[in-house]
Amino acid sequence: MGKKGVLLVNLGSPDSTEVKDVRRYLDEFLMDERVIDIPYWKRFLLIKGIILNVRPKKSAAAYKKIWWEEGSPLIVISERFSEKVKKKIDIPVALGMRYGSMSIEKALRELEAQNVTDVYLIPLYPHFAMSSFETVVEKTKDLLASSFKGMKMDVLAPFYNNPEYIKVMSQHLQKELEGFDYDHILFSYHGIPERHIFKGDTTGTHCKLDGSCCETKSVAHETCYRHQCFETTKGIVKELGLEEGKYRNSFQSRLLKDPWLKPYTDFELEAMPEQGIKKLAVITPAFVADCLETLEEIAMEGKEEFLAFGGEEFRHISCLNEDDAWVDVMVQWINNWNS
Secondary structure, three states: OOEEEEEEEEEEOOOOOOHHHHHHHHHHHHOOOOOOOOOHHHHHHHHHHHHHHHHHHHHHHHHHHHOEOOEOHHHHHHHHHHHHHHOOOOOOEEEEEEEOOOEHHHHHHHHHHOOEEEEEEEEOOOOOOHHHHHHHHHHHHHHHHHHOOOOEEEEOOOOOOOHHHHHHHHHHHHHHOOOOOOOEEEEEEEOOEHHHHHHOOOOOOOOOOOOOHHHOOOHHHHHOHHHHHHHHHHHHHHHHOOOOOOEEEEEEOOOOOOOEOOOEHHHHHHHHHHHOOOEEEEEOOOOOOOOHHHHOHHHHHHHHHHHHOOOOEEEEEOOOOOOHHHHHHHHHHHHHHHO
């Protein structure tokens, strides 16, 4: 029996809000073939020739709006969460990021220094997507094969419908809604291109994005981001007994002009006030830690957009972050693996 250890992995962040650091981060992120899945030469020309000449300045300005004194909110929150987990288990825990200087390789080196040979990889994503969960798993596999040949790993599966996760999410939402007489709850998930859904269909025939395929039982659901998002909403709705017509799903953060999963969050925010929805709560269950997409895109830009189109009250529901109940759920999952 080897020595066991845990590797927590989240997305990552630029080292600072300086344009050069944001450009370096976006270069690594967008050049990932599982994020922008087009032939390398096209991706190279698009990213290096166009996007990196325009987007870093805009993204740096957005990061400045949400940056904390301690650094990137995503990194700080993830570190706090990791430290809380460490204190409650008796095996090593390391934190890495898929992109940026706080790399998966550095985290593996940290575990290696503690003589860990059996790694429990925990991608901090509730849902499967090739641009999030899968790229973390494949990157870690590649590193083990090339630089950590004495290590083996197990992977925590996407936990989008795990009862413990649904319960802690529901309790968190209920607490955050206290004192807010909302008209509607918007479950805003990070978007992905529609083609990623078809690529992830292991049957090759099930996914049609026609409104029924996500409701029809299939092995394709094991790698279907859209289905898994809808299941998370269903689980929370059932747990809290939310009324039909008082909630809906949407997808945020589009990139480029390809068709992405619909409905789009920004379109929903613009349309809701005309539908009589004046008091809105927005929750972002695709993320376990607040980041640019939640703090700037939703809590700032989303709120401004909703109010500009006639909304009256807007409440952003924070992510689970370092919530003690969420820490306890993670500790339970780790202990189950370690037993």
